[in-house]
Amino acid sequence: MAKDENEKIVVGLDIGTTKVCCVIGEVTDSGGLNLIGIGHSISRGLKKGIVVNIETTVEAVRKAVDEASRMAGVEVGSVYAGIAGSHVKGLNTEAVVAVAGKNKEVTNGDVERVIEAVKTQSVPPDREVIHIIPQEFILDDQDEIRAPVGMYGQRLRAKVHVVTASVARTQDIIRSIEKAGYFVEDIVLQPYASSEAVLTQDEKELGVVMVDIGGGTTDIIVFSEGGVKHTSVVAVGGMQVTNDVAIGLRAPIETAEEIKKSFGSAFAGTINETEEIRVKLIGDRPDRIVPKRIVAEIIQPRMEEIFEFVSQELKMNGMDGKVPSGVVVTGGASLILGIEEVVEKVLKLPVRVGYPQGINGLVEIANSPMYATAVGLALYGAKAKSGGKSGLRSVNKGPLEGVLNNVKKWFKELF
Ligand SMILES: Nc1ncnc2c1ncn2[C@@H]1O[C@H](COP(=O)(O)OP(=O)(O)OP(=O)(O)O)[C@@H](O)[C@H]1O
Ligand SMILES: [Mg+2]
Known part of the structure; x- marks a missing residue:
């Protein structure tokens, strides 16, 4: 295996509440990113975006990086990692x-x-x-x-x-990665990373709000005139939706998760009244037949709550009416059926689901909103790396982002 001393290799590591995902890319001569490895593992060491168990997080990081590393045929030395949680x-x-x-x-x-x-x-x-x-x-x-x-x-x-x-929460992420044997090249706000992967420059110029709904957190980032106008992280995500389904149907969490993914909808209005599903209940009780519409009626209020929060954030920060490009939803929980309808109902803005873009190579494997953050971290890393080289910087980076990297270094020295 070649060492990733090779300047062209860049690694994005997304430590999420439900999964850890590692993406390895190769920066091409034209400044693009060629995905050559992807690995994931189940994450059990986090709650609501925050590390609560270093050991299990270390294990999950190792597993995801190993898998990606084997696929890419590259030994990983350093990574770009994301950060979220309501302390941000x-x-x-x-x-x-x-x-x-x-x-x-x-x-x-x-x-x-x-x-x-x-x-x-x-x-x-x-x-x-x-x-x-x-x-x-x-x-x-x-x-x-x-x-x-x-x-x-x-x-x-x-x-x-x-x-x-929070210094302590940031250190927990860094320590988990270092204990797994990797150097942290940089820490990046998760929605900022996701936005690198799913938003177009036109959307950022015109005004857009990106909402990354993960398992434990919903991350919001608002762009206008090409710049970041607002960011926030709220500790609600797909796991709460699953929890609601489990309580509402009196089903075990695993069953509720499966039902949500296979039959769930965020918008009850479009569900056929006659469609039914079989639900395995807790304990030895016999299976129950439940109308699909009931499942949607359980899910919809939680999804509405998330987008009402987005609406408040826009209003409170004077961004209401300043996002003509509308809403881009991403993250695993954006895969739920009826997401567009619920966003339109609450926010009354155009909406699309954001899939990772701007990459070549293993595009098919990474083609899910769940991988937006990991791919975005690799894209962020690619920009940071090519920023040092003349010519590439002007192709890949706006003038503001060039400043950003310098500024980050000053702050790191100072704080
Ligand atoms: N097809 C689907 N329909 C509905 N929900 C889904 C689907 N696929 C995945 N999810 C949900 O997406 C969530 C996981 O999303 P994601 O992988 O983006 O989270 P994460 O990055 O691990 O967590 P976080 O970013 O909150 O720390 C889970 O709650 C899961 O149930
Ligand atoms: Mg995530």
């Missing part, structure tokens, strides 16, 4: 500096200083900065600037989206 918080803030040069032409140094100025704003010692994502620069009275370098002015202001997480 996103907020918009800004900083301002005077343009330094005599002739008042903005340089890279000025851009670095203004972004750096954000870190002088207080971050509590128990929290660490995961991302600083520039939204826009304002030079004197001129706003909506994406790349201010080379422009003339006196005062440079940066509006940024900052994502922070």
Whole structure:
């Protein structure tokens, strides 16, 4: 096996509440990503996106990485890993500096200083900065600037989206990966990673909300004018839906999960009244015949609750009416029948289910919303790696993302 010292190999590791997924890709000469290995394992060491058992998480990480590594014929050394959980918080803030040069032409140094100025704003010692994502620069009275370098002015202001997480919870993820024998190249907010895989640049420019509904968490990210405007993570996901079905039908969890996936629907309105399913109940009681519509009536309120939360988040952050591209739902729980109808009912916006895009190679195996985060982590890694090489950066990265990587390094040094 070749060592992944090879700069072209990039590994995305999604440690989710229900599964760990490892994706190995090869960065092509044109800056694309060729998937060469995928591995997964059942995750039992997490609750609602947070590690609660390091040992079982280590095992699951090893298993998923081993599987992907064998498929790819590559030995994994380092990974890009995701982070989620309700301890993760996103907020918009800004900083301002005077343009330094005599002739008042903005340089890279000025851009670095203004972004750096954000870190002088207080971050509590128990929290660490995961991302600083520039939204826009304002030079004197001129706003909506994406790349201010080379422009003339006196005062440079940066509006940024900052994502922070609990130091302890972040360390739990890092420790689980390191104990499994891998180095963590970077930690990435899970919905930010998923958005790399499922959103188009046009959607991000026009305005879009992506909702990744996993097993234990629902992650929200809002883009507008190409930048991140809002992120949040809520501890509700597909496992609650399964739980509701189990309680509603008095069926064991495994049966409820199977029923949800095979016959469940998030929208009762379109279910034929006459369709029925056989349900195995808890204990030795005889099987029960249940109308499919009843199952949908159990699932629908929970799915509505999730999208009502999304609606509130949009309203509270002034993004209501600013997402004409609508909603992109992804994550395993977006596979439920009737998802489009329930989203349209609650949010009254256009909707599509997001499958990983922008990759070659083992596309068929990765072709599920469940793999959006893992594929997105590999895509994020590919961009970060090719960012060091001249030429590729301009192809793959907007000017804001180039700044992002530098800023992350400064913050890592500081906090
Ligand atoms: N066909 C399907 N219909 C409905 N739900 C499904 C289907 N397939 C998978 N799911 C649900 O998707 C959820 C798992 O999704 P996913 O793999 O994205 O979660 P995860 O990444 O492990 O968790 P998280 O991101 O919350 O930490 C489970 O609750 C599962 O029941
Ligand atoms: Mg997930």
